[in-house]
Amino acid sequence: METAIAIYNKIRVLSKTDILNPQISELFIEIYRVCSEILQLYSRIPLVSKIPDKQYFVFQKEKRNSRAINVALFIDDSHEVEKIVGFIFRNQLDFTNPRDITKALYTMAISFCSVIDLFKNGDQKTPGTFFEYFISHWFALMLQIQPQVSIDVLNLDMRTSLPTDCIFDLGPNRPKIHLPVKTSTRERVIQVWAHQRVLDGVYGTGRFLGMLVCLAETKTDKTKLEVTEICLPDQWRLYQMFISQMYRVYYLDIPTKYVELNNIFPPINVKQFGDFFYEIKTLITRG
Amino acid sequence: METAIAIYNKIRVLSKTDILNPQISELFIEIYRVCSEILQLYSRIPLVSKIPDKQYFVFQKEKRNSRAINVALFIDDSHEVEKIVGFIFRNQLDFTNPRDITKALYTMAISFCSVIDLFKNGDQKTPGTFFEYFISHWFALMLQIQPQVSIDVLNLDMRTSLPTDCIFDLGPNRPKIHLPVKTSTRERVIQVWAHQRVLDGVYGTGRFLGMLVCLAETKTDKTKLEVTEICLPDQWRLYQMFISQMYRVYYLDIPTKYVELNNIFPPINVKQFGDFFYEIKTLITRG
Structure with missing residues (x-):
């Protein structure tokens, strides 16, 4: 958990000076790996879904639950996520597709947010700021421009x-x-x-x-x-x-x-x- | 404190069905009296004001402080507040003036908010909702219309x-x-x-x-x-x-x-x- 926060802080600092720094891409992979390992320690509780055709679960740590996670979008295999994201980094979009990219980025984003949900009660700000850096990074990469x-x-x-x-x-x-x-x-x-x-x-x-x-x-x-x-x-x-x-x-x-x-x-x-x-x-x- | 919340709940219930109910005016006076008495039990700490020509203080209860209160707008004498507000109720605006009305209503509003600050840590919602009912009440009275x-x-x-x-x-x-x-x-x-x-x-x-x-x-x-x-x-x-x-x-x-x-x-x-x-x-x- 401290490791995740430490990487998050590095992302924040680096993003402020140069969001195109390739180190940031690596840090996003690294923070995802750490979060993915943390989440494997906790059990998954299925939710009763009131949303047609969508199923959700939460990770549970004692009495704390993570936010709802979409079963169809969450990729369990971290190598799969890294493979898809690698295609973006190497500008090989033909090797993947919009649906798989959505799933890989959803998995990365929701994993970090869920770890914060489980460890820092009521902290809405950290997931929100993380998500801003995360999305800005993909825009900056694709446009090759600083925001x-x-x-x-x-x-x-x-x-x-x-x-x-x-x-x-x-x-x-x-x-x-x-x-x-x-x-x-x-x-x-x-x-x-x-x-x-x-x-x-x-x-x-x-x-x-x-x-x-x-x-x-x-x-x-x-x-x-x-x-x-x-x-x-x-x-x-x-x-x-x-x-x-x-x-x-x-x-x-x-x-x-x-x-x-x-x-x-x-x-x-x-x-x-x-x-x-x-x-x-x-x-x-x-x- | 429980009395103040009980009156507040009455105001909420009555306002929802008929905001022109004259009982609501009386309840606003009553809640102010209660809050005014509560606040007299606590000491006032002057604040260092970074605002030119404005002085502020807070009420202090153990380690909790109320929000900042403008010295020039806060009326200490509750009879004075009731006198000014009485002119509004009886439609005798010529007997008072915009500055005194502002001070009386400021005193009523900030007294309730300060009591909540002192007794309910971090509760922003109750003061906000109270203030909405309070202001809507004066508009409804002056316009003789339900919102x-x-x-x-x-x-x-x-x-x-x-x-x-x-x-x-x-x-x-x-x-x-x-x-x-x-x-x-x-x-x-x-x-x-x-x-x-x-x-x-x-x-x-x-x-x-x-x-x-x-x-x-x-x-x-x-x-x-x-x-x-x-x-x-x-x-x-x-x-x-x-x-x-x-x-x-x-x-x-x-x-x-x-x-x-x-x-x-x-x-x-x-x-x-x-x-x-x-x-x-x-x-x-x-x-």
Whole structure:
């Protein structure tokens, strides 16, 4: 457990100076190995799933449970995870596919979060920050660009700096990426559309492609050992119609109710995160 | 302490069925009396104030401190508080003034919040919910209208219900009031402008007057016993320019940095809450 936290701290420090440092990729593999070994010591308790066609379990340590883990996405064999991730590192995407990448990255992310759940009661911040570094790393790798977390605002007599989620600036005459990252969204998600709206207003609509990345939307009832998904699709539709337009929403464990948003008005493109690796180059050249 | 919580629970139950029930006004007086007596048992520790021209103290119970209390706004004499509030109940606003009303309501609100701070470690929810009922009560009294907390959305083929902050519907051809209430705002405040934007989009700009009511923006360093105000005026300006336009922001303990927003672009009307009682009738007839 101390080893996991130590590696996490190294990732934090290195990411701040150079997120493209290849050491960070290795540290993500290393932290996954450590967490995977820790989790093998604990038993798995199946949950009663209220979500159609999805099964979940939790790891249990005495009276503490981890967050819900999707059975179909969790890869038990750590060599398999490392093999898939290796294809990303070596830019051999043809050797794997979006579904397997989603599963491998889901397994890596949920393993670290679950270890924190088991050892640090009520700590939401560490999994959240870890997940931000984790997702930013894949974006940075694929785009070969360092992210920023604030941008200058010049507006007639006003000059200020706006703190933002991760921003990737692809250079002149190309779109920029606005990347909010959340382990889950709930009612706070309106902030994502509102930040996108401010960027649209300050820099012009279409200048920033808003890409939200989330881990999952599960909620576990600890006494009943039941798992549900908290989704607010109608509110997302109102936000997409009246606040701003998000360009993509990627999930590692994609909720069924949000998949449906792809097919109704207003269109919101909600996809599994593995798709990002295969479409990003097209998206940014098309703008 | 149990008495205070019992009265608070009565307020909650009664407010849900009829917020205009005159018993609720009496219960707010009663809960204030109880809290005022409790606080007299504890010593006051002055804080080192990093805010120009404002002095603060905390109540201390063993190792627990209450939130910071503004010396100039806190009325020690509970009869004085009851006298001022009596003028509101009897609609005799000419006998008092905006500053005294602000002080009386500040004293009532901060007394309950401080009791919770001293007795229930880390409970942010009870003070927050209390403050919502407290502010909604004054709005309901002045407007003689029951609030709603969700509204119907009819948008071509979409029919849904949008959960909102308190909404006061003044009837056909008159503006409606959108009333978010927060004990403090920090970085979550963007939600307020975003909700206003959705209302503008769904019902037409200007239909809803957005009125945000806040208690204070103080932050206390517990070891140094220092108090500061956390204000983000440049971000508020961006939200007011690019997300939506809030019509009023009222504070019980108004931060100096937000007062300045009244005089620069874009105008944001930030006032002490006592002003609400004197201007509301003009505002809603003018629309």
